[in-house]
Amino acid sequence: MFELFSKVKDFKISRRAFLGTGAAVTAGAMVPVTSKGLQKLSAVQAEELRDKEGEWIPAACWHNCGGRCLLKAHVVDGVVQRVKTDDTREDSADNPQQRACVRGRSQRQQVYGVDRLKYPMKRKHWEPGGGDKALRGEDEWERISWDEATDIVASEIERIKGKYDNRSILVTGGDISRALNLVGGHVGTWGTTSWGSWRWGPSYFGLQEGYFEHSINDRMDLRNSQLIVLWGLNPAWSSPGSPTYNFLQAKKAGARFIVIDPMYSESAELLGDEWVPVHVGTDHALMLGMAHTIITEDDPDDNPLIDWDFLKKCSVGFDQDMMPEGADEKQNFKDYVLGTHDGEPKDAAWASAISGVDETVIKRIAREIGSTNRVALLTGWAPARIKNSDSWPQMFMTFGAMTGHMAKPGRMTGVSCHFGTGNGGHRLVMGGGSGVPGGAENEVGESIVHAEMWKAIQNGEYTAGYNDKRDINIQMIYHGMGATLQTRDGQSYGIDVHKNVEFVVTNGHFITTNAKYSDIVLPATTHWEREGGFNVGNRDALFYYRRVIEPMYEAKDDAEITTMIGEKLGFTAEEVYGDIPARQQLFNQIAGATVINEAGTDYEPLVTITQEDISEWGVEGEPQQGRITIAELEEKGVYQVERKPGDNYGYIAQEAFREDPEANPLETATGKLEIYSEALQEYVKSIGFTEIDPIPTYNPAIEGYEDTYDNFENREKGDYPLQVINPHYLRRAHTIFDNNPWLREAWPNEVYVAAADAKERGVKDGDTVKITSKHGETLRIAHVTERLMPGVVGLMHGAWVEIDPETGIDRAGSDNILTGSIPTGQAISGWNSVIGDFEKWEGTPLKEDKYWEPRTV
Numbered sequence: 001m002f003e004l005f006s007k008v009k010d011f012k013i014s015r016r017a018f019l020g021t022g023a024a025v026t027a028g029a030m031v032p033v034t035s036k037g038l039q040k041l042s043a044v045q046a047e048e049l050r051d052k053e054g055e056w057i058p059a060a061c062w063h064n065c066g067g068r069c070l071l072k073a074h075v076v077d078g079v080v081q082r083v084k085t086d087d088t089r090e091d092s093a094d095n096p097q098q099r100a101c102v103r104g105r106s107q108r109q110q111v112y113g114v115d116r117l118k119y120p121m122k123r124k125h126w127e128p129g130g131g132d133k134a135l136r137g138e139d140e141w142e143r144i145s146w147d148e149a150t151d152i153v154a155s156e157i158e159r160i161k162g163k164y165d166n167r168s169i170l171v172t173g174g175d176i177s178r179a180l181n182l183v184g185g186h187v188g189t190w191g192t193t194s195w196g197s198w199r200w201g202p203s204y205f206g207l208q209e210g211y212f213e214h215s216i217n218d219r220m221d222l223r224n225s226q227l228i229v230l231w232g233l234n235p236a237w238s239s240p241g242s243p244t245y246n247f248l249q250a251k252k253a254g255a256r257f258i259v260i261d262p263m264y265s266e267s268a269e270l271l272g273d274e275w276v277p278v279h280v281g282t283d284h285a286l287m288l289g290m291a292h293t294i295i296t297e298d299d300p301d302d303n304p305l306i307d308w309d310f311l312k313k314c315s316v317g318f319d320q321d322m323m324p325e326g327a328d329e330k331q332n333f334k335d336y337v338l339g340t341h342d343g344e345p346k347d348a349a350w351a352s353a354i355s356g357v358d359e360t361v362i363k364r365i366a367r368e369i370g371s372t373n374r375v376a377l378l379t380g381w382a383p384a385r386i387k388n389s390d391s392w393p394q395m396f397m398t399f400g401a402m403t404g405h406m407a408k409p410g411r412m413t414g415v416s417c418h419f420g421t422g423n424g425g426h427r428l429v430m431g432g433g434s435g436v437p438g439g440a441e442n443e444v445g446e447s448i449v450h451a452e453m454w455k456a457i458q459n460g461e462y463t464a465g466y467n468d469k470r471d472i473n474i475q476m477i478y479h480g481m482g483a484t485l486q487t488r489d490g491q492s493y494g495i496d497v498h499k500n501v502e503f504v505v506t507n508g509h510f511i512t513t514n515a516k517y518s519d520i521v522l523p524a525t526t527h528w529e530r531e532g533g534f535n536v537g538n539r540d541a542l543f544y545y546r547r548v549i550e551p552m553y554e555a556k557d558d559a560e561i562t563t564m565i566g567e568k569l570g571f572t573a574e575e576v577y578g579d580i581p582a583r584q585q586l587f588n589q590i591a592g593a594t595v596i597n598e599a600g601t602d603y604e605p606l607v608t609i610t611q612e613d614i615s616e617w618g619v620e621g622e623p624q625q626g627r628i629t630i631a632e633l634e635e636k637g638v639y640q641v642e643r644k645p646g647d648n649y650g651y652i653a654q655e656a657f658r659e660d661p662e663a664n665p666l667e668t669a670t671g672k673l674e675i676y677s678e679a680l681q682e683y684v685k686s687i688g689f690t691e692i693d694p695i696p697t698y699n700p701a702i703e704g705y706e707d708t709y710d711n712f713e714n715r716e717k718g719d720y721p722l723q724v725i726n727p728h729y730l731r732r733a734h735t736i737f738d739n740n741p742w743l744r745e746a747w748p749n750e751v752y753v754a755a756a757d758a759k760e761r762g763v764k765d766g767d768t769v770k771i772t773s774k775h776g777e778t779l780r781i782a783h784v785t786e787r788l789m790p791g792v793v794g795l796m797h798g799a800w801v802e803i804d805p806e807t808g809i810d811r812a813g814s815d816n817i818l819t820g821s822i823p824t825g826q827a828i829s830g831w832n833s834v835i836g837d838f839e840k841w842e843g844t845p846l847k848e849d850k851y852w853e854p855r856t857v
């Protein structure tokens with residue numbers, strides 16, 4: 001508990017602002033902080049603050065949230081009083097303001113959260129070697145000094161290295177590798193995270209993964225599409241900012257929207273002309289059924305549905321005449337669809353039995369896509385975050401190639417997700433590098449796949465590749481960044497691992513799940529408390545932020561934490577990080593920022609820098625000519641490239657390839673789109689889990705729709721008759737903001753259950769339910785809805801686990817309590833392939849989490 005006046009000091013508020021008499025509290029300004037969070041000021045205090053001008057400072061909104069928006073913080077006397085968003089330009093359809101979502105606008109509640117991690121803390125019963133390790137997660141915390149904390153971390157690194165070796169240290173993220181690599185390195189982690197099977201596989205058959213490179217056209221061109229298919233994406237929740245607005249412009253321009261999704265999402269509601277509910281993870285089967293309709297009904301003269309010219313010119317593997325050299329002719333896609341060799345046509349009836357989509361709908365949509373001139377086939381990554389979905393991206397490409405909806409105005413096939421939602425293309429404006437040199441090499445050079453990580457550590461063996469299993473003995477975990485224990489597959493196994501290793505340390509902002517199960521927690525600054533930098537989101541705009549407030553309490557930048565630990569390990573600050581001061585790093589990023597030139601052919605400097613600027617900043621650099629001054633950047637916090645239809649900044653994905661594939665080959669083995677791809681097959685095999693065919697054949701997911709049945713042929717439901725998905729929810733950015741009191745009120749964290757399933761189980765809206773999977777159990781208040789197709793449960797991604805010590809059941813609705821540790825194919829974390837059930841909870845009903853106590857220490 002803290003008393004008010006120490007707060008005043010902590011937050012660098014002048015005492016005067018607090019010395020008003022006990023006048024009635026008004027609804028005016030607020031300042032931090034009491035044990036209950038932000039506190040309202042008295043009328044006198046508020047008036048005094050109002051008299052001060054303060055400054056609007058561009059403030060970072062740095063989360064992995066799918067958007068990027070301008071935030072500005074109004075700072076008076078070193079304290080943020082309010083937050084606003086983009087008013088730096090007129091709003092228009094072509095050049096929308098970069099407006100913040102509900103989360104960004106609540107960020108003051110996060111930075112000033114009463115539950116901020118304030119000081120380095122040690123678990124009370126920790127001792128070298130771990131002490132009572134099972135107490136992790138339940139133990140009390142003791143405040144310690146930075147000196148003691150970094151001593152403990154460095155000595156544990158040395159101790160564990162000495163007792164075992166560097167292969168016993170696992171780092172899940174962050175800068176700490178720089179220090180650890182100086183003493184021999186550590187084991188890392190890897191996986192396909194966001195992308196599912198879109199991460200690496202597509203480069204082998206010739207499509208882009210959607211984050212770094214795009215296979216869809218830019219937002220202006222979207223308005224040329226007559227039909228837009230949103231296949232498993234919900235921009236209204238997962239890409240806030242302008243993407244949904246851009247889609248709306250396409251709708252105004254006349255596009256028809258079909259939404260294929262097990263959930264009738266806000267995007268479906270706003271944009272959709274038709275909603276096609278599909279069983280989770282069966283999209284591949286559905287698309288095969290559509291391909292069958294097109295193949296069987298295509299007639300080049302009377303009913304052209306297939307773009308034969310495109311297929312022949314730009315792809316291999318479609319039919320027996322288009323096979324790459326050396327391939328078995330029988331293994332072509334067309335024969336597979338028709339069932340020529342396996343006797344099983346993948347027709348609409350076959351697809352309907354798996355996907356749940358009516359046969360007539362499958363045929364009608366297939367015909368519509370095949371016969372419409374300009375179609376955009378857009379998919380998110382969610383349908384690929386499915387175990388065994390390794391061939392799904394290749395299927396998506398194949399369907400686009402068949403119908404020729406690629407690489408032309410209004411025609412595109414690919415990923416529309418995250419920063420690239422509905423707006424593909426190279427960045428039009430970007431920041432420069434900081435100049436910080438790369439760190440020492442990690443001599444261990446080994447990494448464990450997320451999808452098996454916790455179980456592999458439990459079992460002492462992990463998969464390093466095809467026929468390559470290796471012993472592993474992890475005894476120390478350093479969570480430098482990320483929410484790994486919360487966001488990786490099989491959380492129950494993860495908690496067990498955390499209760500058994502010898503040492504766990506976390507850098508963070510709060511007692512997050514990682515921190516909760518640690519021995520030492522180190523308070524990190526937020527981006528509001530740091531020197532500054534750039535953030536990018538959609539391709540049109542670059543966001544600049546600078547220091548808004550001084551570091552809270554004893555929080556330090558991660559770089560400083562790593563440096564301190566490096567020093568305790570016997571190295572100089574320069575050896576850990578180089579010797580470029582933070583101010584110079586920021587200046588370098590500004591000086592190196594570039595923007596597309598008017599012709600759209602090259603980049604030029606963004607910021608004009610004078611000798612005076614250089615002297616004022618106290619940095620080294622050269623004057624340069626750009627578009628805007630440093631002062632303007634510092635004031636506005638955003639630079640947005642002005643767009644208009646037909647300008648030089650448009651983007652048509654793979655346009656040059658389509659025009660002349662010989663002169664502009666893809667980076668695939670054949671230089672073409674590979675509907676038959678041995679390279680993809682080899683790649684998947686090399687990872688060491690499961691294998692696939694060179695053409696996109698349908699592989700039912702592990703824990704997919706078919707597994708909800710004991711006997712799929714006879715349709716006898718099994719013990720886990722429902723499918724659980726984890727939509728990315730507007731309440732949070734993954735786990736971030738789960739503790740934010742405003743967002744807890746705005747977006748209750750209920751589990752979405754289909755009305756028919758609820759009725760069958762005697763569950764009413766607002767009842768507490770227990771959701772069960774093969775791997776765990778969790779409680780939530782039920783939101784009974786018609787928006788989910790029957791058979792599907794929507795457990796929103798990212799809630800912080802809260803294991804009830806009495807029942808052992810999670811009370812928070814943590815998604816990864818329900819996921820297993822089941823690696824498949826190309827190391828996919830298949831979070832959307834989980835089967836389960838729910839029932840009415842007969843124990844104490846849950847309180848809405850807006851009434852939950854914050855995790856303060």
Ligand SMILES: Nc1nc2c(c(=O)[nH]1)N[C@H]1C(S)=C(S)[C@@H](COP(=O)(O)OP(=O)(O)OC[C@H]3O[C@@H](n4cnc5c(=O)[nH]c(N)nc54)[C@H](O)[C@@H]3O)O[C@H]1N2
Pocket residue numbers: 064174193194195480481482483484486487488507508509510512524525526527558726727728733734735736797815816819831832
């Ligand atoms: N079951 C299930 N699991 C999923 C998903 C799913 O759909 N279902 N989605 C997956 C996806 S797509 C993703 S991208 C991952 C995301 O997985 P993570 O990246 O692990 O998730 P975040 O919640 O973004 O975690 C960021 C953490 O870093 C902290 N942090 C932020 N900035 C700083 C900083 O500067 N310093 C320090 N020290 N800490 C900082 C935040 O407070 C937060 O705790 O989750 C995946 N996990």
Ligand SMILES: Nc1nc2c(c(=O)[nH]1)N[C@H]1C(S)=C(S)[C@@H](COP(=O)(O)OP(=O)(O)OC[C@H]3O[C@@H](n4cnc5c(=O)[nH]c(N)nc54)[C@H](O)[C@@H]3O)O[C@H]1N2
Pocket residue numbers: 064065066067194195231232233234237238239240260261262263265278279280281282283380381382383386417418725726727728729730731732733734735797798832
């Ligand atoms: N608000 C918010 N936005 C975010 C994030 C966040 O945590 N919160 N995270 C960001 C990150 S890192 C990522 S990777 C992206 C993820 O963005 P996406 O990969 O698009 O994931 P989701 O938003 O979970 O799901 C999109 C839609 O797919 C549907 N869906 C789920 N399974 C299937 C399926 O098997 N088939 C079909 N056809 N549809 C399915 C869901 O119902 C949902 O409507 O979101 C980003 N945006």
Ligand code: SF4
Pocket residue numbers: 061062063065066067068069070099100101102103104105239240241733
């Ligand atoms: S979409 Fe992301 S960047 Fe934009 S305000 Fe919301 S949380 Fe911040």
Ligand SMILES: [Mo]
Pocket residue numbers: 193194195
């Ligand atoms: Mo993600």
